[in-house]
Amino acid sequence: MMLSMSPGFANKLFRHFPTLFLLVIAQFFIPATVRANSFDITITALPSDPARVHVEGVTGTETKAWSFPGERLTTGGQGERVSNFALADASGVEVRVRRLAPGEFESDDPASRFSYDLMLAPPLNAADAAHLSWVSGERGVLFLSDVLPILPSKGKVALQLSVNWEVFSVEAKDRQGRFEIPDAGRSLFVIGRDLRARNGRVDTMEVTHVIAGEWAFPDEEIVKTSKENLDDFRKLMGGLPRRHSMVVLLPFPSQVAGQLWSAETRGGTVLLLSGRLPSKLAALAQLNAALTHELFHLWVPNGLALKGDYGWFYEGFTLYQVLRMGMRQGRLTFQDYLNALGRAFDAYKSVRGRQELSLIEASERRWTSNPAFVYHKGMLVAFLYELTLMRRTEGKSSLVEVYRELYQRHGGADQKVDASGALISVLNGMPGMNDFSDQYIQNANQLDLVKEIEIFGLRIATGGVRTHVFVADSISRQQRDLLRRLGYNERRAADERRLQLDLGNHLSLRR
Numbered sequence: 001m002m003l004s005m006s007p008g009f010a011n012k013l014f015r016h017f018p019t020l021f022l023l024v025i026a027q028f029f030i031p032a033t034v035r036a037n038s039f040d041i042t043i044t045a046l047p048s049d050p051a052r053v054h055v056e057g058v059t060g061t062e063t064k065a066w067s068f069p070g071e072r073l074t075t076g077g078q079g080e081r082v083s084n085f086a087l088a089d090a091s092g093v094e095v096r097v098r099r100l101a102p103g104e105f106e107s108d109d110p111a112s113r114f115s116y117d118l119m120l121a122p123p124l125n126a127a128d129a130a131h132l133s134w135v136s137g138e139r140g141v142l143f144l145s146d147v148l149p150i151l152p153s154k155g156k157v158a159l160q161l162s163v164n165w166e167v168f169s170v171e172a173k174d175r176q177g178r179f180e181i182p183d184a185g186r187s188l189f190v191i192g193r194d195l196r197a198r199n200g201r202v203d204t205m206e207v208t209h210v211i212a213g214e215w216a217f218p219d220e221e222i223v224k225t226s227k228e229n230l231d232d233f234r235k236l237m238g239g240l241p242r243r244h245s246m247v248v249l250l251p252f253p254s255q256v257a258g259q260l261w262s263a264e265t266r267g268g269t270v271l272l273l274s275g276r277l278p279s280k281l282a283a284l285a286q287l288n289a290a291l292t293h294e295l296f297h298l299w300v301p302n303g304l305a306l307k308g309d310y311g312w313f314y315e316g317f318t319l320y321q322v323l324r325m326g327m328r329q330g331r332l333t334f335q336d337y338l339n340a341l342g343r344a345f346d347a348y349k350s351v352r353g354r355q356e357l358s359l360i361e362a363s364e365r366r367w368t369s370n371p372a373f374v375y376h377k378g379m380l381v382a383f384l385y386e387l388t389l390m391r392r393t394e395g396k397s398s399l400v401e402v403y404r405e406l407y408q409r410h411g412g413a414d415q416k417v418d419a420s421g422a423l424i425s426v427l428n429g430m431p432g433m434n435d436f437s438d439q440y441i442q443n444a445n446q447l448d449l450v451k452e453i454e455i456f457g458l459r460i461a462t463g464g465v466r467t468h469v470f471v472a473d474s475i476s477r478q479q480r481d482l483l484r485r486l487g488y489n490e491r492r493a494a495d496e497r498r499l500q501l502d503l504g505n506h507l508s509l510r511r
Contacts, residue, residue, distance in 0.1 A: 037061060039155030040178075043147065045162065045191070050121035051135035053142075055114075059151050062090065062110035070133070070146025071103025081119045087111035118147060122253035129253055130262035130273045136253040139192025139212055141271065144184040153183050159191070167191045168210045170246045170268040186267030186302065190248050198223050202230040205240045213251040215276060216283040222249055225288050226270075229295045232325060236400055237407045241303030242268050247291070251276060258283075261290050265297035288331070293322045304406065305413035306422055311366055312359040312441065313423050316378010319344075320386070321399060323379075327487050334487040341383055342460075342467040345449050347376040349467075355446035360420050380447055381440045385427065387456045387482065392432035395485050402426055457483055 041057030068082055080102050087095040087107050095111040120142075122134040133143045144157070156178040159167050168190045171179040181187050190210055198209040200223045207226060211219050226247045234240050245268040252260075258277040263270065272290050277283040301314040323340055326332035348354060351373045357365070359377060366374045386399040406426045410417065424442065428434045439445065450460045453469070457479030461468040471483060480488075 037152040037154065039148075039151045039184075041148065041155065042158045042160060043142065044160040045135065045165075046117070050119060051140070053118050053120060053135070053147070055116055055118060055147065057115075058090075058113045059155075060112070061152060062112045064107045064110055066097070066105040066107070066114070067150045068103035068146075068148075069150060070143075083117045083119070085116040086114070088113040114149070126252045126254050126256050126260070126273075127262040130264045130271055134253055135191070139190070139195065139250060139253075141250075142189040142191065143266065144181065144187045144189075148184060151184065153181075153185060155181050155184065157181055157187075157189075159189065161191060162193075164193050165191055166193070166195050168195065168197065168208065168246065168248070170208075170242075170244050183267065188266050188269055188271065190246075190250075190271075200227055202227055203234060203240060205230070205242065206244045208244070208246045210246060210248045212249070213276070215249075216278060216280040217287070221284060222247065222287065225284070225291055226295060228329075229288075229292050229325075230298075232329065233296055233299060236325070236403065237299050237411075238404050239407065239411065241298050241411065244268060245298055246270070247295075248272065249274065249287075259286065261286060263290055263294045265294050265302055267302055268298065270294045270298065292325060293318070296322055296325075299407060299411070300403070301419075303412065304410045304419075305416045306410055306419035307416040308419040309363050309366070310360075310419035310423060311363040311371075311374045312378040312381075313419075315375050316359070317382040317385075317399070319375060319379040320382035321403065324386075324399070334483075334489065337487065338458075338469040341380065342469045344376045344379045345447075345460075345467045345469075347372060348380060348447065351376075356444055358444045359441045361444070377447065380449065384440065384447075384452060385433070385436060387453075387486075388436060389430055389433055390482055390485060391456065391478075393430075395482065397430055398485075402430060405429070 037060060039057055039059045041055060044054045044056075046052045046054055066085075066087070071081060082103060085097060085099070085105055087097045087105075088111060089095055089109065090112050092113065095107045095109050097105050097107040097111070100106055118133075120133055120135045120140065122129055122136055123132050129141070131143075133147050134140055135142075156174065157171075158176075158178045161167060169179055169187070171181055171187055174180055179187075179189075192212060194212060196211045196219060198211065198219050200207045200209065207223075207230065209219070209222050209226065211222060230245075248269065248271045250271075250273050252262075252273050252275065256275045258275040259282075261272065261274040263272045265271070270291070272287075272294060274286065274290065277286060296318055297314070300318055301310070323332065323337060327334070327337055354373065354377070359374070359381060362374050362377070382399065385402075389397050389399070389402075406423070409426065410422055424437050427437050427441070440447075453460065454472075457472050457475035459470055459472045461470065471488060472479075475483070480490075
């Protein structure tokens with residue numbers, strides 16, 4: 001799932017790579033027969049600058065059309081990645097192939113055997129390194145979804161690396177040491193030297209932590225942070241999404257500012273790339289903020305049998321849910337909660353045409369329009385949904401019940417169903433909420449947050465550079481009870497207002 005928290009920063013590309021790997025002298029062994037709807041491939045890292053891998057394999061289904069989705073991903077103008085593409089039929093006879101476009105090939109006759117070289121220099125945009133395959137002088141990340149052409153989703157992968165490099169993955173191995181891939185779209189490998197592994201457990205789930213580089217905190221802090229968050233989510237969701245997961249912390253492959261990070265969760269793997277802050281306290285705060293969001297993605301969307309792009313929920317609603325989790329953990333205050341909503345509203349207001357698409361339509365087009373819109377509007381709609389649900393049920397239900405119901409219905413199921421339909425069914429099924437999704441999710445409209453939060457006892461300060469959300473001076477008993485359930489504390493709020501007034505008076509006297 002994609003969440004990059006580092007827009008607008010400068011990035012540098014490694015232009016000089018040391019020799020990475022030893023040449024593999026032995027010939028590849030490709031089985032003579034492969035099951036239909038499966039694949040068997042070998043990935044060999046080549047000693048080159050920029051970094052390359054050689055991919056050779058066979059698929060059980062012959063085809064004339066060969067497409068590399070990864071070639072269409074953002075690579076920062078580095079040129080085509082696929083070269084030396086060659087095909088053969090099941091008996092090994094070479095099949096003529098022609099290039100139609102970057103990453104698109106067509107053969108004269110059906111083919112099932114293939115080989116090619118793939119350039120894997122780190123992307124020019126450092127944030128993309130959490131979402132694309134790359135190899136640097138010390139380590140790399142391989143996403144099968146952009147390393148392979150479109151193939152059947154299941155198969156086996158063998159990796160040939162230098163003797164001093166290791167590979168880590170959540171995928172199991174067969175007797176020959178090949179990784180068994182249940183879903184290529186959700187598989188990734190971390191490779192490199194000097195990788196440190198730390199094992200842990202959360203209830204019945206094994207958690208492998210893979211760490212590289214030096215940080216302001218010891219490795220044990222990563223294990224502790226992930227365990228605490230995973231255990232909290234286990235209780236929230238009512239179960240664990242899988243038996244084995246992996247949490248990876250790597251430095252960016254290029255120099256970036258310390259406060260920048262980018263992350264991706266695929267299947268059972270959470271990949272976090274981060275800048276290095278010198279302060280232990282600040283570095284741990286950044287680690288926890290990043291991991292809290294990404295670890296929840298092990299459940300949503302990676303633990304759900306849903307299909308389609310429903311980023312409005314698994315990103316937007318999840319941003320809100322993680323914010324609420326931070327309050328439950330005591331890391332965030334009620335004022336932090338209000339401030340985050342104000343920032344989301346400012347970001348939402350900055351998007352042109354925000355009233356022209358429903359949340360569902362915006363999710364389907366988010367990679368061709370404004371991805372951030374889905375995050376910010378989704379978060380605000382989640383906020384309105386939870387407060388509306390809590391108000392209509394007098395605090396007996398919240399967004400937690402929505403996630404639990406969704407996970408009970410679609411967690412770990414074999415057959416995937418349409419995501420939007422399943423989500424609307426769960427959201428509408430909560431007490432008194434059958435009309436909410438029609439207005440805020442399924443139909444295009446513009447959020448009038450100033451008006452819509454008044455019913456909850458909240459106000460927005462209009463004007464100024466930033467939006468400020470605050471509790472109204474006069475609120476009803478029902479409003480007070482609702483806000484208390486969210487963490488509102490009148491005495492603390494009064495103290496904070498008094499401090500702000502004292503500071504303002506002090507500054508005015510100094511003038």
